[in-house]
Amino acid sequence: MPPHVDDVMKLCCELSANQQVKTAVKQSGKGAAAAGGLAFAGxxxxxxxxxxxxxxxxxxxxCWMKSGQFKPLPQVIMELTPDQQARLYEDIVAILGSITWTDVAQLTALVMGNASLQQQVTAALLSYIHKELQAEVHYID
Structure with missing residues (x-):
């Protein structure tokens, strides 16, 4: 994996960890099937x-099948396939524009130091997770 892709994945992990975001892949169909199937059998x-x-x-x-399905977003990001990471990378780099960086620490400092850029990157990350992975996103209280 190219170093810049890895840097962007680590940036996404840092942003989501700071905001304490958890995700869950929607499995409402399984719950509905269980309820319907047991109602039919009953x-x-x-x-x-x-x-x-x-x-x-x-x-x-x-309900029991759905519980415990939430994972911290950094874990979900690190479990993405290389193709998924490449698509997320493209989305984030489109926002970063002409910003250049030498390592993940510098990239993180640049993004965290700019509230507008931080919001845009976070929004792109959450949009990707929602659209591409069909995952629910929840903030930890």
Whole structure:
């Protein structure tokens, strides 16, 4: 991986760590399938009451399946494939424009020292995560 791509990935990790962002790949379909499947099975076994019980149990199962799916955004960034990192790099470099840097420390200082640039890079990062990975983004309180 070219050094500048690695620098930009580390910058993205630093920005997201400072803002304490977590992400989760949406899995609502699995929860809905669990609820619907168990409601159907409950209906076959127990009639109308079985539908209610199966739906409730399925809903709880779906909720349980979804829990614990959130990861810190820096971890998600470092787990991106080289192709995904290259696309994110292109998005971020488009914002950085003609800024030149020698290492990740200098790049981080340049971006963190400019509130507008920091917001733009963060917005591009979150947009990429949302659009490309179909992930939910949550800020830790």
């Amino acid at each position: 209906g076959l076994i127990g009639g109308p009451l079985g539908i209610a019980v199966g739906g409730a149990v399925g809903g709880l199962l779906g």
